[in-house]
Amino acid sequence: MKVAYVTCGDPIVRFDDEREAVLAAWLGAGIEGSTAAWDDPAVDWASFDAAVVRSTWNYIERRDDFVAWAHATERVTRLFNPASVLEWNTDKSYMRDLGVPTVPTYWAEPGATVEPPEWAEYVVKPTISAGARDTVRTADRDAARAHADRLLAEGRAVMVQPYVEAVEREGELSLLYFGGEFSHAVRRHPMLTGVAISEDNKARLRDPDADQFDLAELVLSKIKEELLYVRVDLVRLPGGEPVLMELEAAEPYLFLGYELDAPDLFAQKLAERLRHTP
Incomplete structure (x- = not known):
């Protein structure tokens, strides 16, 4: 089985230190893995039996393009995780509807007036973000509001949370x-x-x-x-x-380098899905 390990064309992908362990484990499970960038228009996704999204870390600046790519790719090959999950999970507003205990959150959409609760410290970030990008921690409520206003002015939805000292x-x-x-x-x-x-x-x-x-x-x-x-x-x-x-x-x-059996379990579960006809 030929499977794409999906990355991106941005230099940030150099920080992906899990790729070689994954590809080696896949090979041990009978899967021929190769790297392909989601934002490379030359890639023929139909030539793969499946595509597994991994280090597509530049999607934040181009989320609409990324979501469109996911749905288009899923039409020609199997995609893990599914396009519907990728679309839902790349905007943190999904937490509003999960129905599980979460960190208290104040949500704001563009055009709203931001009035977060009185907390000792604030964490302010856009709902589409990763790696603390465009995230601010501050004990100043006015500073928290000002950062939220800047993000909202850029047309970005915002979430404000109390800083959890734990x-x-x-x-x-x-x-x-x-x-x-x-x-x-x-x-x-x-x-x-x-x-x-x-x-x-x-x-x-x-x-x-x-x-x-x-x-x-x-x-x-x-x-x-x-x-x-x-x-x-x-x-x-x-x-x-x-x-x-x-x-x-x-x-x-x-965190595959922290657990010896993790890459093999990842490969085993992928092999099981590839053997199963959807």
Whole structure:
């Protein structure tokens, strides 16, 4: 089976340090994988038995084009994850309708007047974003409102959240699933702290607590489409309850280098789907 490992043409793709491990695991599962950029018009997607979206990290500036590409590609080959999931998951407003515990969020659409609640600290970001891009953390409510207004003036929807200090103590926990099967979990380096990654705070494997597993399973139960891969990011609120920070089903980093069996499980689940006729 010939499968495209979908990347992008932007130089940012050089940070994809999981590609070689994935392609090697695919080969071991009888899958011939090769790299192809979603934004390369010369690629013949129909020539692949399937396409797996991975490091398509430049979609943020061209989301409409990316979504159109996903739907067009799905018409000529199998796409993982499905185009409907990619469209839904690349705008963080999906969290409004999941029906699971999430970080409290104030939402604003272009044209709105921003009046966020009184919180000790604010995190302000566009709903279409990744890697803390265009994200501001501030204790100044006026500064939070001003950043939100700038984003709204650019025609971008905005989300404002309280800064959750627990990410600096317990950390944000990412649970990785392949084909619906739990693979591993990683405590991630806290973002928006200004603290560089070090031996003391770098990402590490961690066993989720029972309530974190329960929440992750609840989140995944809300997704009707079958997912080849997904990352569930959780954090604890000051009261100790876990909540969803983000559900990554489009192009998440999978922390494959942290769990020896993870690349093979990823490959196994892909092989199972390729053998199954939709």
